[in-house]
Each structure stands twice: as C-alpha cells, then as structure tokens.
Amino acid sequence: MATTRDYEPNVVLSNQDYNVVGTRPLRPDGADKVTGRALYGADFAAAGLLSGSVLRSPHAHARIKSIDTSKAEALDGVRAVVTSADFPQGGEGPVVWQRDNVLASDKALYRGHAIAAVAAASPHIAEEAVSLIDVDYEVLTPVTDVQSSMKGDAPILHDSLMTDELGEKADKASNVASHFQHVKGDVKAGFKEADVVIEREFTTKTVHQGYIEPQAATALWNNDGRLHIWCSTQGSFAARDACAKILDIPVSQIRVVPLEIGGGFGGKIDVYLEPVAALLSKKTGTPVKLVMSRADVLQGTGPTPGSYAKIKIGAKKDGTITAAHAYLAMEAGAYPGSPVGAGAMCVLAPYDLENALVDGYDVVVNKPKTAAYRAPGAPNAAFAGEQVIDEVAKAIGMDPIDFRMKNAAKEGTRQVHGPTFPRVGYEEVLEAMKSHPHYNAPLDGPNQGRGVAVGFWFNIGFDSACNIAVNADGTVTLQEGSTDIGGTRASIAMQAAEVLTLPYEKVHPTVVDTDTIGFTAVTGGSRTTFATGWAAYEAAQDVRTKMIDRAAQIWEVDADTVELEDAVFKSKSDPELSMTFAELAGQLGRSGGGITGTAAVSPSGVGGAFAGNIVDVEVDPETGKTEILRFTVVQDAGKAIHPSYVEGQMQGGAVQGIGWALNEEYYMSDSGTMDNVSLLDYRMPTSLDLPMIDTVIVEVANPGHPYGVRGVGEAPIIPPTPAIANAIENAIGTRLFALPMNPAAVAKAVMDK
C-alpha cells in the first residue's frame, strides 16, 4: 500500500437522524443465502418437469433458409421442438424485434442468437436433440463495431430499418437507427470565447454485466389456460408483460413468480428463456425448465454497448467552460435501442453550461441486443467526457476538482436536454472529495498516479405497490413486488418500520408474485428504495391511521387526540390511556377486525445522484499492468436508509467500473464470434485485484421523498473508468483513449510515448 490511513474508511456525512432509517440491521434473506437454502432460478423443481435446451446460431450474420427439426423430434425422449414459427406472427417494429430476439425468424443476427429449442426427458437428451436440428444458413458478412457499422458500405442488418434523422425518416436502409440532438445556447460562439479548446476521440468495447447466476426459467402452461413462470428476473411484471406481448395473450393470463436472483445489474430485465419455455410447455402440457450456460449468457444475453465518442470542450483561462460538444455513437446490438439516450442525458450533466450540443447515434451491429447495465450509456460517455475535462483543467492550470466546482451544476441549472435540476448534492460531493485525506495524501513512488472523475445518473420513479398486514403479536408482514437485488427487502421494510415506530425486526418483508401485489415496475433505474420505499411508507401510513382510529374507537376518544410514539399509542388528553402497538394488535379481532394497509404510488420527485472517485494507481511500465492502490467513492445518497447496502452499491459499482477500465471486453474474431466466452478469459476483477474501496456517503436530502432518498445503485459505476484513465495519465505521462486499458494497451502507450 502506498498510503497510510488516518481516517475511518466508511464515512456517512448525515444531516438527519431517525430511529430505524440510517441503521444497519441484518437482511431478511441473509440466513437462507449463507446456508445455501435460497431458491434461485435454476433451483426450481416441479412434478413432471422436462429439461429444455436451446439451439444457437454459430454465425454472426446469416439468413435462415430453412429449419428441419424432424430428426430431433424422432429422438427417443424428445417431447417437443419449437421455432419462431410457433409464436403468434404479425406486428411490426419493437414487438417483432423482441420476438425475433427470443427466437430468430428470417435472420440470425449474432453468434449465439437462439434459433430453436427442445424439451426432453433429460438435459442430455435435450442437448443431443438440439444437435440433430438442421438449419440451412446463407452466411452473410457480419459487422460488429459501431464505427464500421455506420459506414455506407457496411452490411445491412435490417432491410426495413431507415434512420430517424432528427425526427425525419430516411428513405434508405441503414444500420443507424436514429440520430438525435440536444442543443443549448450557441456552441460555435462559445468555442470562439474559449482560451483553450480540446477535442478527443474515444472508444469502448462491449462488456457484460457478469451476474454470477445464469438466466433460468421454468414455465407451465396449465390446462386451464393460465401460464405460470418461475424465473430469476429484475421485474416480475416486466417479464409478465413482455411474455404477454410476445405470446399475444392478456397479461392476466400470466403469473410470474420471481425466485431469488443471483445478480442482475440491468441484465435481467429483458426476457430470453421465458417465452421459449412457455411455448415448449404449451406443446407438452408439462412444466419445462431452461437454464443458460455461461457461454449462453455471454453470447445470448444483452451486454452493454461498445461505443465511439468525440468530445470537444472549450474554457477560459479563469476556468469557465464556454462550450461543449459531445458526439456519442453506441451499439444497440442486433436490434435498435442502445442506451445512447441515457448517455446523452448524463455526459455533460455535472456542468452548468451556457452553450452545449449533444449528438447521439443508435446503431445496430451483429452482436447480442444490448440490455441495461447499471447507468446504461453513462460510463461510456463519462470515459470520454471526464477525460477531456481533466485535460482542459490541466491545460489552464487548475486543480481538477476546483475546475469542476467552478462549473458545477446546481439547483436551477438547466440541463442540455431540457430539465432543470432540483436540489442536488454535486457541490457537496466535490467538497467532500477535495477535503478527503486521500486527495491530500502524497503519492509514494515512481509510476504512481492519481485521478479524479465524477458521474451523474438521473434515477427513475414509476409505479410501485405495497401491502402491509398487522399480526396479532404486534409484528407486520409486508408484501412488495420489487425483486431484491441489492438488499431492498431490508431498506423497504425499514421505511415501514420508521412510520410505524416499530423495531425493524417486527416488519417481515416478502417479495411476492404478480397475482399477489399491484403493478410494480422493474428493480432498475435505482428506483426501488425510492419508489417501492415510498409505497411502503404510504402503506404504513395507512396502517398507522387505521391503528390510531382503532385505538380512538376503543378508548372512545377523538382520533385527533391519539398519537403513536415508540410503538405506543397514547391519548394526548388523558395520560391514563396508553397501549403498546402489540397490545392493540392483539385486540384487533375483538374490536372490529384485522387491519391492513395498502398503497400504489408513482412518485415524481426523483432525485438524481452524483458520485465522484479518487483513485491511485501504480503502473508497471514494462508489462503495462495497472495496480489499483487506493480507491475512494464519494456519493450523494440523499438519505442512506441502510448505509451498509449503500456502501455495497458504491463499492460494487466501483469494482465493475474497474473491470471495464482494466480488462473486460468482448474479444471478437473476424467472423464476428466472441472468443472469450468464459469467466476465465472474460476478465472481471477478482478480490485479489482490488483494494478495499473506501466510501463517503454525502446526504443532501431529496425533497421529493419523505426521507430524502435518492437512488444509489447506478451512479457509482460512472466515474471509475475516467478516474482510472486520469490516474494512469498522471502515472505514465500519456493518455489512453480506448477501453479496456489492459496491460498490452498501457505497455504500447508507454513505448509510443
């Protein structure tokens, strides 16, 4: 270690105390997980369960001329074979893309694209049957990177896809699905005012979320017409609705039961296996389970895009940014819909800019359809934007944090894409970075460097529901529809406990299926602790009101005179009248019946989150290997309901960002095949590659939430790649413009210097 510690590694800069909110209780799902009892997607079992297997395209781009399943169907033990022809046909645009992504129809658009599937008596028979399916392919030339795909002579993926060019539809097929712009002020004039203008180009590679649990789904299309699906998903309602669309049946015909989830990071929002298992179950009349291998996961599920960016920033000598232009092009994968829109909203968000222009391009390529991955689009954009910010700060001789502070976005700043910031905690994050002992500690030796960078994620609200029921022993059960990928059962239960003045242990949360709770949007967009937490808050208020009414009824006093404090109901007027929460709970049956509370919310007061990193690295200039010596994450959480899980998000995001920065990439062969389809060669960081990630939680309350919560899950993955790039530049004196900054790339940069 290069530096010594003279501070507490995990710090919470808190501004308001509560009873339960802000404490660190144990998670309700902990015991089952550490004892191996928790049921994940692949653990589900049912009587008469069949095993499925999926045939995947060996080609990155091919026309499917015919599929002959007769030999597979004839194999002993095979119960059904399905292809895309078994789906309801028709429709156009997104529904067709979604359906074709699940089982290819006319074209295979990436290596690993699902073509057909088999249900059989055992996994071995299913695998063998898949190898007996004959597909006649006309192999086409693939295009697997965004810059090649945008060229006029690139192989075209979709004959019907015409560019949406600033709202106008082009008349010629293209791989560019859309080009949009956000404009503020006059960038041309702004650059003229600048003393320093720096423009740089950047590229990033396709990377995967790398959740440890591969996708798994079991479907039973019952004889009564109802379809039951047990799966590992970030959104049971999202999975239900996607299956309803693809299968063309009403949403009420489907029940999705979410099982425990072994990581998602955005990658378990889209459906892959669920509709296929449903088709196989419809044909066989029995439950069918499909489970992916790691190679299936890497080749057949959505990674996050490779991208190209060009960033131009101008500033005056006094540090004022006069203009900024960000050009972002991102790979959508096989079908339109890259996260370039989100990247465009975030790339310049930390800066209060007079003049700015953002161009975004959504481009299809012969790789798996991209899916959400933790602040989708923003890390790609920040890798580019935050390096140019660093370079401009250096060029005008300003400290990089001071430079950011001078141009910091704050309450009232209008963002380039339109919205004005409500109260945000960016300046407080910068102050915490600047005054942190890490930022002021000396580096210790040659080939070491320090870098900083920041990132913004807007977060989302959307629909959530919650039910709470009071038990006779004074505990409450809490049902919610948000699948738990980050400790949200705890953080949601804590908000209900706070309202009811109960200890956390008295609230028993359960994630339930789509038949049991009101519509709840995906666990994504850093929304769950914010929005489902709000639903729990409202449901708990409902219970609280009803309990107070009941106490008043029993005491024959006015409800206005009854208050609930520290789990005791009291009359404000008569000190003799007092009853614990448990005592009242025990009397509910005799005094008018049980009490339940419920809420369905769609909160709009979303609070965006800013995060910043300080990183120290040491580079071996001969081998190009970068060691992360020290890493500090500072983030505005609004209010950390459960600080340990907020810190977990900050550390986890940082670790994934370190993976992007140093080694992770889809290594593509010329034929469009990903070569490194295992976690041996798709190199995510191991614990031995990381220092302890230190955290500082800044709490600038979000005025749009009862406890001030901002989402925290996504922002922490944004600053690591540029912070590490800036640190490497500081260490070796030359800058890297492409991800990953792996040893070969760093060694080459040193040699080319």
Added chain:
Amino acid sequence: MKWIDYATPHSVREAVDVLSEAGGRARVMAGGTDLLVALRAGVYDIDLVVDGKNIPELNEITYDPTNGLTLGAAVPCYKIYGNQAVATAYPGLIDAASLIGGTQIQGRASLGGNLCNATPSADSIPPMIALNGTANIAGPNGNRQVAIEDFCTGVRQNALGSDEILVSLHLPAPVANSGANYIRFIPRNEMDIAVAGAGVSVVLDNGDIKEARVSLASVAPTPLFVQEAGDAIAGKPANDETVRIASGIARDAARPITDMRGTIEFRQHLCEVLTRRALNTAIERAKENN
C-alpha cells in the same frame, strides 16, 4: 455429454493393459483439473478415463541430494511445495507448483498432468525444462525416458503412445551455485492463463555464468526451449548486459500468435521482460546457494 467409462488400475502394468485395450479411446487422469473441464468442453472424444491415483509409482515423491528428485506423475502441487527438502532444493519448480490454480486446485492438480495436457501456457513445463527434467514413460515394451523439452509435440499433443502412461518426472540434483526461477505475466493477479512465461536456470562460477537454460510459455505451439539464449551467455559475467543478451534472444525466439490473451508484439515484448527478470532472480538465488 455422453457416458464415459472409468477404470482404476492399481499398477503401471495394469494401466498399460487397460490403455492398450482402449486403442486410443482413453485418457489417463491424474488430478482431473484439466481433463474434466476439457471433457465437458468436448475437447477429447474418448470412451474411457483411466484414474492414476491408485497406482503407487504415480503418487510418490523421492528426493536425495545425489540422485535428485523423482516425482510421481499424479503427485498434487500441494505435496510438492509442502515437502521441505524439495522446496529448498528446487525453488524454481516451487514457483510454478505454488501458482497453478488456487488452493483447492493445488490439492488435485499435478505436474505430470500439466505436462501431459501439453498446452503452450502450462506453467510447470518451462521450469522443468530449465531444470533439465526428464519424463519416465511406461508402455507395453517397458520404460523409456524423454527430455521434458521433447515431450510436447503440439498444442495438446504429447510424445505418449496411445498405450503409454507417464509414470514420473525426474530432475537432477541441484549443483552448488545454481539458481532457477519461473515467472509468468497475467493481466489479473489470479485466475488467469499466462500471456507469456519464462522459466530459467543458471549455474555460476566465480561471478560468471557457467551454464544457463531458458524456456518460455505461451509463445509457440509448445513450451519453448530456447537453448541458444543459454548458450550465448555461458562464460559471460553474470551482469545486466549478459542478462539483456539472453533476454533479447528469448524475445527473438518467441513465435506467438495474437489471440484473446495477447498480441504477437506484446508477447514478444513480455518474453524479453520476463526472461530478464527471471534471470536476475535466478542469479540472486544462485549467489545464495553455495
């Protein structure tokens, strides 16, 4: 995955018989840490796995300062680095035995298996080449010895006939003023295959290199013995310039490919860096070993 039969011979003789009967449709398993993974991945199409763990000669370590080390082909790594006499005599071998896999893998993985698996990236082969090792092979017509540098014949191909089994590995006793080292380059700090590796040994004589051997991993279809690198510095003083000569020759001898683990240029460059660093360590060790 189809059914595969499993045999547990209790003698070398029995193993050779089983292999002869299988007519090339069998593979011997030592620890299985490579073989089982390869079978799942469909690398080999075989009908029979022959377990070597019940054959005494494959599971013995014998060392004495005169005759050197005889290492049963199925002896797991942890028993090698856990043997104090072996660890003291062959630090260059221990470099490899202690970095292959994690603790659990080292409980099963063997150097004999690593050799027979015959991948270019095998970590234990360059140090065994540098240490002048030989392979003791048994077949229907008795035993034969093959120098380690001649054992691998291609990617995942070795000198064993289909009816032969690797019984043991032999390393000569270390002489005074000798030292060895193996280092590899991996992008992470664990759980990676060598992008390149260098195994070297030196014998010093009054501050001069009396003898040196250099071997490289992951830069040719087989682990590479770069005899000319050692020969070129024999008789030269053990200093930076001499080390640079040998490491330059090693770089030029490398014949790598570009793949997901590294480019040609990067691997060639690494051969120079790793050979230089390994030689410096080996010289230091030789100076301490008198």
